[in-house]
Every structure is written in C-alpha cells, then in structure tokens.
Amino acid sequence: MVEIKHLPAVNHEFPPLKNDLILRAARGERTERAPVWVMRQAGRYLPEFRKVREHHAFFDICQTPTLATKITLQPIQRYSGLLDAAIIFSDILVIPQAMGMIVEMPEGKGPTFPQPLAGPDDLARLKYPVDVDHELGYVYEAITMTRKELKGEVPLIGFCGSPWTLMAYMIQGGGSRGGFHSAKRWIFQYPAASKDLLSRITAVCIDFLIGQVRAGAQLVQVFDSWASELSPHDFEEFSLPYLTAIAREVKAGLQAESLHPAPMILYPKGANYALADLARSSGYDVLGLDWCIEPKVARGVVGDLVSLQGNIDPDILYGGREAIEREVKRMCEGFRSSSTEGPKGWIANLGHGITPGVDPDDMHCFLSCVHKYSRQTV
Numbered sequence: 039m040v041e042i043k044h045l046p047a048v049n050h051e052f053p054p055l056k057n058d059l060i061l062r063a064a065r066g067e068r069t070e071r072a073p074v075w076v077m078r079q080a081g082r083y084l085p086e087f088r089k090v091r092e093h094h095a096f097f098d099i100c101q102t103p104t105l106a107t108k109i110t111l112q113p114i115q116r117y118s119g120l121l122d123a124a125i126i127f128s129d130i131l132v133i134p135q136a137m138g139m140i141v142e143m144p145e146g147k148g149p150t151f152p153q154p155l156a157g158p159d160d161l162a163r164l165k166y167p168v169d170v171d172h173e174l175g176y177v178y179e180a181i182t183m184t185r186k187e188l189k190g191e192v193p194l195i196g197f198c199g200s201p202w203t204l205m206a207y208m209i210q211g212g213g214s215r216g217g218f219h220s221a222k223r224w225i226f227q228y229p230a231a232s233k234d235l236l237s238r239i240t241a242v243c244i245d246f247l248i249g250q251v252r253a254g255a256q257l258v259q260v261f262d263s264w265a266s267e268l269s270p271h272d273f274e275e276f277s278l279p280y281l282t283a284i285a286r287e288v289k290a291g292l293q294a295e296s297l298h299p300a301p302m303i304l305y306p307k308g309a310n311y312a313l314a315d316l317a318r319s320s321g322y323d324v325l326g327l328d329w330c331i332e333p334k335v336a337r338g339v340v341g342d343l344v345s346l347q348g349n350i351d352p353d354i355l356y357g358g359r360e361a362i363e364r365e366v367k368r369m370c371e372g373f374r375s376s377s378t379e380g381p382k383g384w385i386a387n388l389g390h391g392i393t394p395g396v397d398p399d400d401m402h403c404f405l406s407c408v409h410k411y412s413r414q415t416v
C-alpha cells in the first residue's frame with residue numbers, strides 16, 4: 039500500500055488506494071507481475087466511447103468533467119481487474135487551446151487548427167502569460183471527480199504533450215498525414231522564435247502537470263509523440279532541454295507545495311538513440327519505449343537508472359489471439375531480469391496508442407496475457 043507522506047495543499051478526500059503496482063514499478067521496485075495500462079485505452083476502439091461521442095463534440099467531452107470521468111472509467115469497468123491505471127480522458131491539444139489557438143476535432147479526421155502559426159510574428163497571437171489553472175481548470179475538475187469515482191481501484195495518470203510535439207501541431211495545423219515540414223522549417227529558419235515558442239509551451243506544461251497532481255493525478259506522463267521527426271542533434275536542441283526543464287520544475291513545484299511526489303513518465307517516440315542521456319539526466323522516473331527497440335537492449339542502455347514502459351507493436355492487436363499471446367510472452371521474457379523472479383521497474387504497455395480498429399476482446403486478450411506471462415514463477 040502506498041503511503042502519501044505529504045498532505046496535498048488542496049486537501050481532497052480520496053478513497054484509499056487498493057492497487058499500487060504501477061507506483062511501485064515506477065519507483066524501480068520488483069513487482070509480483072507487471073502492472074499494465076494502454077496508451078489511448080479510453081477511445082475510439084470502444085463502442086461505449088463511440089456511443090457518447092455520437093452525441094457530443096470531442097472537446098465538449100474534454101470540458102465536461104462528468105463526461106470525461108465517465109469515459110476514463112469505461113476501460114476500467116470493461117476490463118475489470120485487468121488494468122492497473124486509468125488515464126484521464128483529455129487530449130494533448132488542450133494546451134494550444136489554453137494558449138489561445140482554435141483546435142477542432144472533426145469526427146474521423148483528427149485534429150485541425152484553422153489558423154496555425156505561419157511565422158514568428160504569429161507568436162503575438164498567443165496568450166502570454168497563460169493562466170493555466172483558469173484555462174484548464176476543467177481538466178483538474180475531471181481529475182478530482184475521476185479519482186473519487188475510481189474508489190481507489192487503480193491510480194490515475196495525468197498527462198500533457200511535450201513542447202516539441204505541441205509546437206509541431208501548432209505550426210503544422212493538423213495531424214501527421216502531411217508530415218511536419220512547416221514545423222521542421224521553423225527550427226531551421228527561425229531557431230530563436232522556435233525556442234521562444236518552446237519555452238512558452240514549457241511554462242504551461244509545468245503549471246499544468248503540477249495542477250493535475252494537485253487535483254489528484256498520481257502519476258503524470260509527457261507525450262513526445264513526434265520526437266521521431268527530429269534528428270538526434272535536433273532532439274538535443276529542440277526537445278530535450280524543455281523535457282528536462284519540465285521534470286525539474288514539476289518535481290520542485292510538487293515538493294514546494296508538499297504534494298504527492300507523482301512519478302513522471304516520458305514517452306519519447308522514435309528517440310531510442312537518446313535513451314542513455316534521458317536515463318542519466320532528464321529527471322524522469324520512467325521512460326516509455328516504442329516497439330523499435332528490444333527490451334533487453336533498452337535495459338542494457340539505461341541500466342537501473344530508470345523504470346521502463348512498453349513496448350509491444352500496437353498492430354500486434356490485429357494479428358489474432360495466437361500472435362498476441364506469443365508476442366506478449368516474448369515481451370515479458372525480454373523485460374524479465376531473471377528466469378523466476380517477477381519484473382523489476384517495468385510497466386507493460388503498447389509501444390504507442392491503441393488504434394481505433396482493434397476488437398476490444400483482443401485488447402482483453404493482451405491484458406490477460408500480460409497478467410499470465412509477467413508473473414514471477416516461484
């Protein structure tokens with residue numbers, strides 16, 4: 039059982055936590071089996087989500103705490119006893135909205151910014167400074183409500199996008215389909231303005247993550263989903279310093295307010311070349327892996343400095359039950375530190391978010407297989 043040593047400044051009454059597996063794994067401890075959750079576990083592959091979505095616009099759901107709570111709980115209820123964490127229903131793009139940008143989410147089309155940032159002069163259009171608690175207070179409300187409704191079954195994860203990934207959307211104006219050429223052009227043509235923008239986003243991320251913990255989040259994850267667009271050199275210049283600042287300032291902020299020292303997870307998709315540096319000096323407790331690196335190689339690179347999360351290819355969920363079982367078994371063996379003991383410092387997950395076409399029963403199979411194959415054998 040996890041003991042919350044410091045009383046939060048906002049003293050919410052939350053039910054006692056019954057399953058702290060993910061918190062222990064995040065702290066690098068050995069666990070009797072791997073805790074498991076799945077990125078985008080509350081979303082379009084679930085018919086119960088699509089049903090709610092039929093009646094509400096995407097960001098209306100995010101901004102309505104009762105609806106966000108209901109959807110956050112959907113996978114926890116459907117996969118009763120199989121998931122070891124909930125992630126608050128929201129989106130990384132609420133930060134650009136808080137900074138004054140319009141973001142739309144037309145059904146089935148992905149995010150759209152009608153007026154993306156065209157050049158450095160457009161930075162003047164952004165709110166500055168941003169009153170994060172005011173702009174994103176609805177996320178905090180959803181977190182507090184969800185934490186109560188979870189009744190201590192599993193911990194609740196809060197999150198935000200990384201500065202680089204958010205900058206990429208704010209300039210590109212949409213999803214990944216057309217590539218991120220405009221955003222990349224900024225870092226080469228306007229490096230100073232790019233850094234100005236990255237610093238502004240970083241400040242919002244810091245306040246937002248601290249606010250989420252204050253509201254009841256027990257872990258936080260930073261999604262650098264488009265780290266894969268950057269060369270190792272550019273990652274070091276345009277992503278890493280901002281990620282590091284977030285970890286440092288969030289931890290300092292939590293300590294200053296005597297808040298729960300929520301473990302911090304970084305998911306730097308496609309930046310496996312940076313794992314050694316990230317483990318040594320980024321300040322995150324857990325590094326999320328995509329599927330392009332073998333677990334044993336990743337562990338070899340990071341040593342015991344951090345916990346790891348991941349990392350099965352999400353498309354394995356389209357491969358049928360036999361393939362799911364075979365590949366989960368292989369993943370569990372890859373993360374095992376000895377042939378008999380349970381895993382140490384490992385949170386099982388996919389290597390990226392679950393995709394909309396997955397059959398929810400195949401997700402069930404994935405979760406059950408993690409329970410079965412990650413268990414200690416003595």
Ligand SMILES: Cc1c2[nH]c(c1CCC(=O)O)Cc1[nH]c(c(CCC(=O)O)c1C)Cc1[nH]c(c(CCC(=O)O)c1C)Cc1[nH]c(c(C)c1CCC(=O)O)C2
Nearest residue numbers: 077078079080081127128129130145146148149261263391
């Ligand atoms: C890049 C990114 C985004 N959003 C997010 C990321 C990082 C994770 C990743 O890399 O996949 C993060 C995110 N988005 C959503 C959540 C909460 C749900 C959960 O994780 O369980 C989380 C953690 C809901 C969502 N975010 C979105 C939906 C579908 C929206 C709809 O119903 O139309 C949901 C449930 C829309 C969204 N939002 C975004 C895209 C590219 C899309 C369209 C593609 C897609 O659907 O995956 C931006």
